[in-house]
Amino acid sequence: MFRQLMTDATTFVLLIIIMVLSVSTAAAGESYTLTVVTDPPGALVTVKGKAIATGISPVRFEQVPEGDYKVEICLSGYATHKAEVKVGNEPLADITVKLARKTRLKGALRSMFIPGWGTAYAGHKTRGQSYFILSTASVVTFFLVEDWFQSKHDTYQDIRAKYKASRTVHEQQFWYGHLVTTQKDAYDAENVRRVTIGLVAGIYSISLLDALLFPEPAAGEQPAKRLSLKPVISSDRTGVKLAFRF
């Protein structure tokens, strides 16, 4: 009887020990470390997944739960690097990234395909969006004007053909009045068409030149604000100086 009781107690204690050990292992299994190293260092690292964390590279995130994470690495003057990492396979997950420098050429190439893309790539998103909207609007305007011009041009050609086919002075005089009017309309439409073509070319060129000529910010440097207000206090006057920095 006593032996039976001892056996049962031993079994119970063993079960308790096994359960405690299992919980500890499980707890230990959810704890991982994620290290992000960048070249050059100093980039803003954002980790998003089961948990969200940020840090400046090189950075080591402790106690990271197991799961899939999206890592975004941003550094002024360099292209944003995005990666997906699975935490849980190894106790230590390391990401080493060599950031790609933004260049004028890359920006210009982008702007060649989509106006404003290169400017946005260089960090001027609002200006880039403005170029895109302006160029899209100018292209749409061009197509509308082109359609209008074609209509005027076709009318003129039709009247011209009728005028040339006239066999009597009476017919000639009738069509000549129409010919003069439609010719003027077609000429005016062509002028408007030329202006819209110039607009399309101009906006495209400005976008391209902007991406090509404007320097990208130096590595790690934040672009300074262009507009500034400075107090001016002297013996003869007091005021505020508005300055715009190119």
Place this chain on the structure above:
Amino acid sequence: MRILSILILAALVIIAGCDRYVPVSYPTEDPPEDLSVPEFTNIDPGQNSLFLSWEIESDTNVSYYRVYHAITETGSFTAHDSTAGLSITIGGLNTSVIHRFAVAPVSKHGIEGYWSRIVTLAPAKVSTGRHDEITD
């Protein structure tokens, strides 16, 4: 300074883009032919024939004259004959029906000018226009 240079370059591109599309498809067409209207000077009916003569203010652009003829008062006109001169004798006329005649100048480019007044040759009389009748 950079913005200024960008704007100047863009302006050059715009001008170049505009000049690329100089309209060349709108040549000035010649105005309508300047042909005077013939005025009859002599209408002389004969036996089964009619002699017509006319004058014109300027015959500079006239190549020849086309004579139109219609039978009955409502019949449609057809080109009957043509002449380079200022008169014509039309023969073989059936004097029992009404004949109508008109003359139109034709330019060197084949464009026909305005017609003269219409001469009506009735069995008993000859008239020009609707109210200017000449008794045979």
